[in-house]
Amino acid sequence: MYKAIPDEILLDSEKPARYIGNEINVVKKDSEKVDIRFAFCFPDVYEVGMSHLGLQILYYFLNRREDTYCERCFAPWIDMEEKMRQNNIPLFALESQQPIKNFDFVGFTLQYELCYTNVINMLDLAGIPIYRKDRTEDDPIIICGGSCAYNPEPIADFVDMFYLGEGEVLYDKILDIYKQYKKEGRSKQEFLERMLDFDGLYMPQFYDVTYKENGQIDAITPNNPKARKVITKVIVKDLDKVFYPEKQLVPLIEVVHDRVTVELFRGCIRGCRFCQAGFVYRPVREKRFETLLKQAESLVKSSGHDEISLISLATSDYTCFHELASGLLDEFKNKEISISLPSLRVDSFSLDLMQKIQEVRKSSLTFAAEAGTQRLRDVINKNITEDDILNGCKLAFEGGWLKVKMYFMLGLPTETDEDLIGIAQLCDKIVEKFFEIPKEDRPRPITVNASASCFVPKPFTPFQWDAQDTYEDFSRKGQLVKNNIKRKQVRFTYHNTMMSSLEGVMARGDRRISAAIYRAWQLGCKYDGWTDLFDYSKWQKAFNDTGIDMSFYANRLRSYDEVLPWDHISVGVSKKFLIEEREKAMRAEVTPNCRQKCSNCGAKRFGGGVCFDER
Amino acid sequence: MTNDNFKYRFKFTKGEEIKFIGHLDFMVAFQRAIKRADIPIAYSNGFNPHQLLNFASPLSLGYTSIGDYGDLQLQNWLSADEIKTRLNENMPIGVKILEVAELSKNAKKVMTSLCAASYEVKFEEAVTPKIIEENIDKFMLQDEIIVLKKTKRNLKDTDIKPDILEIENASDKAGKIKAKVNAGSVKNLKPESVAEAFMKYVGLEFNKNKNRYTRLDMYMSDQNGGLVGLIDGVEKI
Numbered sequence: 001m002y003k004a005i006p007d008e009i010l011l012d013s014e015k016p017a018r019y020i021g022n023e024i025n026v027v028k029k030d031s032e033k034v035d036i037r038f039a040f041c042f043p044d045v046y047e048v049g050m051s052h053l054g055l056q057i058l059y060y061f062l063n064r065r066e067d068t069y070c071e072r073c074f075a076p077w078i079d080m081e082e083k084m085r086q087n088n089i090p091l092f093a094l095e096s097q098q099p100i101k102n103f104d105f106v107g108f109t110l111q112y113e114l115c116y117t118n119v120i121n122m123l124d125l126a127g128i129p130i131y132r133k134d135r136t137e138d139d140p141i142i143i144c145g146g147s148c149a150y151n152p153e154p155i156a157d158f159v160d161m162f163y164l165g166e167g168e169v170l171y172d173k174i175l176d177i178y179k180q181y182k183k184e185g186r187s188k189q190e191f192l193e194r195m196l197d198f199d200g201l202y203m204p205q206f207y208d209v210t211y212k213e214n215g216q217i218d219a220i221t222p223n224n225p226k227a228r229k230v231i232t233k234v235i236v237k238d239l240d241k242v243f244y245p246e247k248q249l250v251p252l253i254e255v256v257h258d259r260v261t262v263e264l265f266r267g268c269i270r271g272c273r274f275c276q277a278g279f280v281y282r283p284v285r286e287k288r289f290e291t292l293l294k295q296a297e298s299l300v301k302s303s304g305h306d307e308i309s310l311i312s313l314a315t316s317d318y319t320c321f322h323e324l325a326s327g328l329l330d331e332f333k334n335k336e337i338s339i340s341l342p343s344l345r346v347d348s349f350s351l352d353l354m355q356k357i358q359e360v361r362k363s364s365l366t367f368a369a370e371a372g373t374q375r376l377r378d379v380i381n382k383n384i385t386e387d388d389i390l391n392g393c394k395l396a397f398e399g400g401w402l403k404v405k406m407y408f409m410l411g412l413p414t415e416t417d418e419d420l421i422g423i424a425q426l427c428d429k430i431v432e433k434f435f436e437i438p439k440e441d442r443p444r445p446i447t448v449n450a451s452a453s454c455f456v457p458k459p460f461t462p463f464q465w466d467a468q469d470t471y472e473d474f475s476r477k478g479q480l481v482k483n484n485i486k487r488k489q490v491r492f493t494y495h496n497t498m499m500s501s502l503e504g505v506m507a508r509g510d511r512r513i514s515a516a517i518y519r520a521w522q523l524g525c526k527y528d529g530w531t532d533l534f535d536y537s538k539w540q541k542a543f544n545d546t547g548i549d550m551s552f553y554a555n556r557l558r559s560y561d562e563v564l565p566w567d568h569i570s571v572g573v574s575k576k577f578l579i580e581e582r583e584k585a586m587r588a589e590v591t592p593n594c595r596q597k598c599s600n601c602g603a604k605r606f607g608g609g610v611c612f613d614e615r
Numbered sequence: 616m617t618n619d620n621f622k623y624r625f626k627f628t629k630g631e632e633i634k635f636i637g638h639l640d641f642m643v644a645f646q647r648a649i650k651r652a653d654i655p656i657a658y659s660n661g662f663n664p665h666q667l668l669n670f671a672s673p674l675s676l677g678y679t680s681i682g683d684y685g686d687l688q689l690q691n692w693l694s695a696d697e698i699k700t701r702l703n704e705n706m707p708i709g710v711k712i713l714e715v716a717e718l719s720k721n722a723k724k725v726m727t728s729l730c731a732a733s734y735e736v737k738f739e740e741a742v743t744p745k746i747i748e749e750n751i752d753k754f755m756l757q758d759e760i761i762v763l764k765k766t767k768r769n770l771k772d773t774d775i776k777p778d779i780l781e782i783e784n785a786s787d788k789a790g791k792i793k794a795k796v797n798a799g800s801v802k803n804l805k806p807e808s809v810a811e812a813f814m815k816y817v818g819l820e821f822n823k824n825k826n827r828y829t830r831l832d833m834y835m836s837d838q839n840g841g842l843v844g845l846i847d848g849v850e851k852i
Contacts, residue, residue, distance in 0.1 A: 001631045001709075011677045011824040016635035022708045024647070252636045252644050252707060304647025304705075336664065 004092040004099075009083050017253040018046035019080065021094030024250035025302065027063045027070070031096045035067040035179045039093050039100040039140070041108045043118035044529070046074045050249065051257035053311065054109055054146065058167045060245035068175055071095040073106075075118045076125070078527070084125060091126035101127045104178065106140040107163075110148035113506035114499065114528040116155055117521045119144075123158070130158055130518065132205065137188055141178075150233070150280050151459040153565040154509035154517060156204035160192060164569060165200045165233035166266070168242050173198065196226040200234030203227075207568060209511050215552055217510060217563040232570040233280070237608035239266065239287045244295055247302035259307035259340065260299040262292055264324075268313035269594035269610060271601075273381045273585050274370070274412065276458035277313055279578075280571045282601065283609035284594060289320040293327045300337060308332070309340045316341075317595075325353050342366075364403030364449070365396045371412060372422025372481075378588040379414050381581075386426065394433045397446065404430060406450040410477045410494060411469035413455075413585065420477050423452065424484035424492075431487040448490045452478060454500030458507050459566045460573060462581035465558040468504040470551070471497035498536035502528065504554035505543075510565035513553065515546040574602035620657045620667065620688035622718040623698060624725060624846055629680040632709030638673035644707050649687070652701040657688040671725045671833050671845060672732070672798060675805070677824075682733075682832035684845040686718070686725045719850040728835040728849065731780060731842050732798035734806035737791050738814075739825035744786030746817050751784050751792065754816050762808045762815075775812060778804035780842075795842075798833065 003010070003020065010016035031037065040059060042049030049055060055072070062070035071093035076084060084091070090099040100106055106128065108119050120130050123142070129135045132142070144152065145163035152162040163170065174195065181191045195201045206227040210218040222229060236242045248260065267284035268277065287295075296308055308328065310318075318324065328339055341353075367389050371377045374386060393404055408423050427450045434446050454474045457463045469477070478494035485492055505513065520542035527533040543550050558564070560579055577600065584591060591599055594610045604611040629641075636644065646666050649656050658664040667688035674680050693701075695715040702712045738747075754760070757776070764773040781795040792813070796804040806828050811821040834842040835849070 007677070007827070008824045010635060016676075017637075017640070020632070020635050022632045024644070024651075024707060026708070250644075250647060252633070253640045254643075301653075302651065304650035306650070336658065 002097050004097040005080075005084070005089055006087075009080075009087065013080050013083065014077055015046075015253060017251075018074065018077065019094070021072070021097070023252055024304070025247045026095060026249060027059070028095060029063075029069045031069055031098060034069040035182065036065075036069070036105070036175055037103040038062055038068055038070040038105045038107060038175075039073045039103045040070055041073045041100070041106060041119075041122055043075050043108055043110070043115040043122060044527070045077050046251075047253070047255040049074045050251050050255045052109070052111065053261050053263060054167070056248045056261065057243075057245060058171075059249065060247070061168060061243050062171060062175075064243070065172070065175065067179060069095070071100075071103075073100055073122070075122055075527070078533070081121075081125065091122055099126065101140065103140045104182070105143055107143045107145065110144055110146040110155075112529055113148055113154075113503050114534075115148075116506065116517050117525045117528055119155065120158065120518065120521045121526045124521075132157060132160060135160075141188060141191070147277065147280060150276075150569060150571060151507065151509070151566040152202055152204065152569070153209075153511045154506055154513050156511050157514045160188075160203065160205075161195060162202040162204070163200065164202060164231060164571075166235045168236050169234040170198060170200055174201075193224065193226065196224060196228070198234075199228065199232050202231045202569065204511075209565075211512075215549075217565060217567075219563060220565075220568045230568055230570050233572065235266075235281075235606055235608075236285065237606065239263075239285050240291045246295075246298045248299060250303045250305065257309065258305065259309045260296065260303055260305045261309050261311055262296045262299065263287070264292060264310055264312040264315060264318045266312070267609065269317055270314060270383060271381055271581070271591055271593060271599075272370070272383075273379070273462040273581055274409065274455060274458075276461055279460045279573050279601075281313070282571070282573055282594075282603035283606060283611045284317075285609040286319060289324040289327060292324055293331065296328060297331060300332070300335075306336055307338050307340055309342065311342060364405050365393070365401050366405040366407070367392065368407040369426065370407065370409050371415075371419060372408065372424070372426055373419045375588050376412060376415060376419045376422075378590050379585045380409075380412055381585070381590050383590065383593065386429075389426070390429060390433050393430050394436070397434050397437055397442070402444055402446045404446065404448045406430070406448060408450060408452040408481075409455045410452045410474050410481075411455040413463055413466045414588075415477075417480060420480050421484045423450070423481045424486070424490075427485060427490040427492070428487045431489045434489075446489055448487075450485075450490060450492045452481065452492070452494040454495050454497055456500055456504045456507055459564070460571050460578070462578050462585055464508070464564065464578065465560065465562075465582065467557040468501070468554045470555055471501040474500060496531055496534065499528070499531070499534055501550070501554060502536065502539055505550045508565065509553050513548055516542045516548045519546050572601075572603040572605055577601040620690065621692045622686065622688050622720065622722060623695060624684060624686050624716050624718055624722075624849055625698070625702070625712050626714040626844075626846055627680075627683050627685070627706075628709075628711045628713060629674055629678070629683060630709035630711075631679060633707055634677055634679050634709070636707075637676045638670075641674075642668070642670065645685075645710075648702060648705040648707065648710075652705040654687075654693065654698060654701055655689050655691040657690045669724065669726055671729045672803075674830060675807075675828070678828045678830060680830035682830055682844075684725050684729075684833050714846055716846050716849070717852045719852050722850045723835075725845060726800065728845060729799040729833055730797065730801070730836055731795055731834040733781075733793060733795040733831040733834075734809075735785060735791055735793050735829045735831055736806055736810045737789055737827040737829075738810065739822070740789075741819050742790040742814060742817070744784070744788075744790050747784045747786050747790050747792060750813070750817050751782065754813055755779070755782055757816075760812045760816075762812045764808065775804055775808050778802055779809060782809070793831065795834075 143161040149162045206224040212218045265286040267281040474497035523538045657667045671684040699715040759774040760776040778797040785791040785793040814821040837843040
């Protein structure tokens with residue numbers, strides 16, 4: 001077996017298996033006999049990337065084509081990167097162990113903003129020029145997708161092509177045309193121009209951005225007659241008919257999520273106003289439970305995993321949840337397989353269900369309350385009341401659960417100190433609920449683990465115009481909550497405030513901040529999402545060096561008529577709707593979910609999903 | 616309940632492709648292969664049931680093997696051949712089941728039976744076939760062979776000579792030795808220690824990542840005090 005890295009180096013590295021491949025269900029092809037080579041890159045460490053569902057789907061989707069060989073590539077961990085650089089080993093794909101520089105496509109999935117320096121670092125390790133302008137015909141086409149691609153501007157100078165939407169829709173067409181163009185000996189430029197025929201693909205080179213004196217964007221203008229003014233995402237209409245892999249890659253070392261993943265639906269009916277996923281993946285499209293049972297069965301069989309995870313943005317919103325749950329129970333009852341249900345609404349039905357399927361392992365219960373008072377929960381349209389939480393906890397305590405996890409956010413729009421103290425009070429009330437149970441029924445103590453993240457305003461949400469708190473604000477607020485918690489059973493932690501600040505800059509950045517990202521990488525930034533590797537002072541220096549003001553992007557309230565860096569992208573949800581939602585937020589008015597009532601957000605244009613259900 | 620189970624022993628290889636998977640991860644991978652193969656494995660009783668599957672001895676990270684062993688217990692009977700076929704269809708790349716044998720109910724467990732193992736050491740280039748040829752006999756004629764061994768708390772000079780049962784020059788173009796050493800829970804010697812001692816003896820610096828190690832076979836005692844393979848020597852049905 002050929003290995004890109006010599007044994008001696010592998011033996012000296014932290015986890016050599018990260019660089020070997022050969023997992024269960026890996027696809028092996030003769031790289032000489034395919035027309036298209038595609039490197040699917042995940043800009044984080046192996047164990048994180050291998051837990052990503054999108055990778056599993058696209059890997060088999062692309063590899064089902066005989067003419068295409070899709071291989072995986074992850075960011076090498078720090079120790080290995082150093083050795084690769086010392087020994088001039090270029091970044092390679094796991095399957096063939098061959099350098100990705102010679103591939104046709106190098107695709108990155110962008111799952112969080114703080115991965116951008118890793119994207120740059122991987123290009124550099126591969127020996128591919130980082131800036132698009134420096135690349136030649138010999139270099140691969142760099143394509144990016146994933147949720148961060150919806151604001152592609154911060155890395156627009158590095159990327160040839162952004163894919164906006166779900167991969168199943170366009171990749172066959174893209175690859176067919178690429179293959180034909182390659183055969184005809186046409187240039188990369190010709191190919192990228194041809195891609196202008198498709199909605200859902202954004203090639204930054206065909207758009208110019210001009211700025212006003214005050215630093216705001218003046219206009220985003222197409223510079224090619226074929227380039228459309230607005231590029232709209234593409235999505236799958238019917239998830240029952242679309243390709244879903246019958247098997248999945250099973251790593252040979254422990255990864256973040258070692259389990260079979262079944263995707264119940266895409267999108268979310270809720271419309272929580274802070275949540276980007278809740279808007280960019282609209283509308284909700286479900287799979288039939290028969291489809292899901294079949295997929296679960298074949299995935300379990302082909303993987304040997306002992307856990308099935310039912311995932312989606314809000315599992316309990318799945319319409320046939322009863323049927324699915326009992327079907328899974330019947331199928332897997334005596335097979336030593338557990339079922340995990342993330343993001344479940346806690347009521348007596350779901351607790352009963354959890355009792356049944358997780359008989360021995362009583363994990364903790366999780367509530368995403370997000371805010372400490374009903375007023376603020378109404379502002380963010382978080383459809384959960386204090387009674388829901390307290391009653392759910394009471395049921396859980398009676399059922400024998402002893403751990404409750406609570407998620408909150410600091411720095412939401414309109415938040416006051418009262419809302420923050422409300423977080424502390426709510427946690428205390430949960431503990432009090434526990435003590436309402438007769439003493440003989442509570443043999444062991446409980447813990448309430450409350451954690452708060454720092455609110456980051458995201459594009460395509462009603463809060464996309466809002467100012468983010470500074471990290472100093474976040475720290476004060478975190479401490480305020482902490483100081484107001486009275487019960488010793490409550491443990492409160494909050495997220496790295498500086499990391500959230502940087503995320504705030506990246507999330508709503510424009511093309512100009514690419515210089516700072518590049519500079520930060522030069523200064524040694526990478527793995528910025530890893531607390532122990534994150535170095536805010538380097539980022540501050542990078543922004544200083546490039547003359548870019550971080551607060552212009554993070555901490556500034558925009559007006560509705562300002563041109564936003566992502567205004568040439570559409571996720572189907574109209575700006576008009578987002579403005580209405582923001583106005584309602586300021587009045588603490590809630591919006592019904594998509595099943596209760598259509599609020600005309602604009603996602604109906606995609607012609608499928610919940611928008612066409614009878615209500 | 617365990618007494619009603621059907622017991623089997625298997626011999627397998629671990630090749631280049633999988634040598635960087637450590638023992639614990641390897642066990643998980645093997646358990647998943649059993650599940651994919653739909654083999655009616657028996658589970659332990661208790662709070663967290665686990666598969667009744669045991670390996671003779673962990674193989675160090677980076678080692679290959681052409682003679683590793685394990686035991687498994689089934690709830691329902693399958694022929695040894697059937698198990699072999701099904702496992703081989705589901706093994707990770709680089710693992711091959713060479714042999715499966717059904718054991719009698721009172722066969723001793725593979726871990727407790729194990730008493731020796733043989734290895735091949737392929738040395739780094741500095742250790743030439745010539746060096747081995749000229750030194751291997753003299754090396755073994757020493758009164759004692761001392762290496763610094765790591766114990767739970769500290770480093771300690773240890774005489775490994777009693778644990779080396781056989782040693783021979785196995786060089787081809789590369790410098791290689793074969794060694795049979797004590798293995799198991801009572802006395803256990805790693806081939807790395809033999810390699811280290813030999814390199815020290817010939818005045819070369821030992822680097823733990825530069826030599827290559829392959830386990831060749833694993834043994835139990837036979838009635839006459841000799842050594843026999845863990846399948847050859849076990850009580851079968």
